[in-house]
Amino acid sequence: MLLGRVAGTLVASRKEGSMEGLKLLVVRHLDVENEESGGFVVAADAVGAGVDEVVLVATGSSARQTERTRDRPCDAVVMAIVDTWEVGGAEKYHK
Numbered sequence: 001m002l003l004g005r006v007a008g009t010l011v012a013s014r015k016e017g018s019m020e021g022l023k024l025l026v027v028r029h030l031d032v033e034n035e036e037s038g039g040f041v042v043a044a045d046a047v048g049a050g051v052d053e054v055v056l057v058a059t060g061s062s063a064r065q066t067e068r069t070r071d072r073p074c075d076a077v078v079m080a081i082v083d084t085w086e087v088g089g090a091e092k093y094h095k
Contacts, residue, residue: 002041002057003030003082006049010042018072025049025078027057032085034093043076044069054093056080 004027012024023045031037034054041057046068049055055078063069063077084094 001062001079002027002059003032003085004028004041004043004055004057005030005036006051006053006055006078007040008051016073019044019074022068022072022074025055027055027076027078030054032087032092041076043078044072044074045078047078047081049078049081054082054095056082 006025007028008026010024010026025043025045027041027043029037029039043057046066057076058079059076063074064072066077066079069077082093085092
C-alpha cells in the first residue's frame with residue numbers, strides 16, 4: 001500500500017469496456033513525513049476521494065479485490081481516505 005495525495009482526475013473517453021463508470025485519479029506519492037516523494041500513479045477510485053485528499057492506494061493484484069474493481073483490468077485503486085497518521089508518537093497528518 002502507498003500513501004498519496006490526489007493531484008487531479010484523468011478522463012479517458014475511449015477505454016476498455018469493463019472500465020466504464022470508474023473514476024480515475026492521479027495520485028502523487030507521499031512519504032511518512034507527509035512530503036511529496038516523486039512518483040505519480042493513476043488509480044481507480046473505490047471510495048469517492050477528491051482532489052487534495054490524502055489517500056491509501058493498493059497496487060498490483062490487490063487493486064482488483066475491491067467491490068468496484070473486481071475482475072477489471074486495473075493495477076491501482078484508491079481504497080481509503082486517510083484521516084490521520086502518526087510516526088513514532090508524532091502526528092504527521094490530520095485531515
